Structures are given as structure tokens and as C-alpha cells.
Amino acid sequence: SAVISQKPSRDICQRGTSLTIQCQVDSQVTMMFWYRQQPGQSLTLIATANQGSEATYESGFVIDKFPISRPNLTFSTLTVSNMSPEDSSIYLCSVRASGRNEQYFGPGTRLTVT
Amino acid sequence: GDSVTQMEGPVTLSEEAFLTINCTYTATGYPSLFWYVQYPGEGLQLLLKATKADDKGSNKGFEATYRKETTSFHLEKGSVQVSDSAVYFCARGSQGNLIFGKGTKLSVKP
Numbered sequence: 001s002a003v004i005s006q007k008p009s010r011d012i013c014q015r016g017t018s019l020t021i022q023c024q025v026d027s028q029v030t031m032m033f034w035y036r037q038q039p040g041q042s043l044t045l046i047a048t049a050n051q052g053s054e055a056t057y058e059s060g061f062v063i064d065k066f067p068i069s070r071p072n073l074t075f076s077t078l079t080v081s082n083m084s085p086e087d088s089s090i091y092l093c094s095v096r097a098s099g100r101n102e103q104y105f106g107p108g109t110r111l112t113v114t
Numbered sequence: 115g116d117s118v119t120q121m122e123g124p125v126t127l128s129e130e131a132f133l134t135i136n137c138t139y140t141a142t143g144y145p146s147l148f149w150y151v152q153y154p155g156e157g158l159q160l161l162l163k164a165t166k167a168d169d170k171g172s173n174k175g176f177e178a179t180y181r182k183e184t185t186s187f188h189l190e191k192g193s194v195q196v197s198d199s200a201v202y203f204c205a206r207g208s209q210g211n212l213i214f215g216k217g218t219k220l221s222v223k224p
Contacts, residue, residue, distance in 0.1 A: 048210075094158075101163075104160060105159070
């Protein structure tokens with residue numbers, strides 16, 4: 001399984017600001033994903049991060065609010081823009097290798113917006 | 115659409131008790147099925163998986179069998195430990211992504 005790290009591990013941010021979360025994988029992977037886990041809830045897929053092209057967003061999530069970059073096969077960033085308290089969540093990146101059907105998750109970034 | 119339903123928690127058990135967490139999925143196609151575990155303050159870890167009917171996934175004493183006829187993938191463990199206290203998520207593959215259940219919190223008391 002891949003080793004995945006995320007930065008920062010947690011942050012407290014003020015309303016109206018933006019935060020960029022980094023996800024680094026120790027090997028090249030085909031697919032990278034970003035999920036949100038609101039307090040006490042399950043995981044919701046935000047988008048699939050595509051290498052070299054625009055991310056594919058799920059219903060209810062838009063690029064202006066959650067811009068994503070994926071410059072290569074081992075790294076991706078998710079930005080949470082113009083934050084409000086409703087954005088307080090854990091944000092997780094995950095990866096899936098080519099030919100595999102399971103995903104492996106990073107440790108998550110715990111975001112609190114005040 | 116695709117969905118996963120798992121039993122509501124929280125579940126509280128004494129150490130060495132038998133654990134069952136129920137999970138059912140919508141039966142479109144033949145999805146891969148997974149159980150993930152989230153320990154307090156951590157990310158999700160893949161616990162076990164099954165990719166076709168009658169497959170049994172197992173890991174760390176946990177087991178789950180892919181039951182096509184009942185569209186179920188119940189998680190079981192014969193004797194739980196305090197260290198098993200965590201949130202357990204059932205998930206199904208869906209067009210290359212994962213659909214998660216709502217999670218079941220397990221607390222094991224000594």
C-alpha cells in the first residue's frame with residue numbers, strides 16, 4: 001500500500017480566508033481523490049484530481065470553492081476558498097493504483113473555521 | 115443510485131464479546147466491497163475487501179463475506195478487544211470511486 005502524507009494536519013482559520021492542503025504519495029499513482037468528512041459524518045467525495053487537466057467535481061462541489069491542482073503523479077493540493085464555519089471538516093486525500101480497486105487514505109487535515 | 119446502508123451506532127461491547135456490524139448495498143452490477151476502520155484522530159485504513167460473490171475478506175480477526183443473494187457484507191469478529199474501538203465504514207466500489215456507509219462507532223469496554 002502507498003504511504004500518504006498530508007499537510008497541515010490541522011488548522012484553525014478565520015472566516016473569509018483560504019487554506020491549501022497538500023497531499024504527497026510515496027509512489028506514482030493513477031488516481032487521486034479528495035474527500036470531506038463533516039463532524040460525526042461519513043465521507044463525501046469532493047473531486048477526482050486528474051494529472052495535467054482539470055479536476056472532476058462531484059455534484060454540489062465547484063472549482064471556485066475547491067480548486068485542485070495535480071502537477072504530477074505523486075502530489076495534489078486542495079484549496080478551501082472563502083471559508084465559512086460550515087467548511088469545518090476533516091479533508092482526506094486518497095489514492096488508487098492502476099488495476100486496483102481499493103483506495104488508500106491519508107491521515108486527514110482537520111480544519112476549523114471560526 | 116448506488117448506496118450503502120450500515121447499522122446505526124454506537125455499539126458498545128465488553129471485551130471478548132462477539133461483534134457483528136451489518137452492511138447492505140444496492141445491487142447494481144457486481145461491485146467490490148470494503149470495510150475501512152478509522153481510529154480516533156486518524157485517517158481511514160483499509161481493513162478488508164472482497165471483489166466477487168462468496169469471497170471472504172479477513173484481517174486482524176475480522177471477517178466479512180460477500181453475499182450476492184442478500185446484497186450484504188456484514189463485518190464480524192469473534193472476540194473484540196479494547197483496541198478495536200473505532201469507527202467502521204462499509205463501502206462499495208462505484209464507477210472507480212467509493213460510496214461509503216454512514217459509519218458505525220464501536221466502543222469496547224474492558
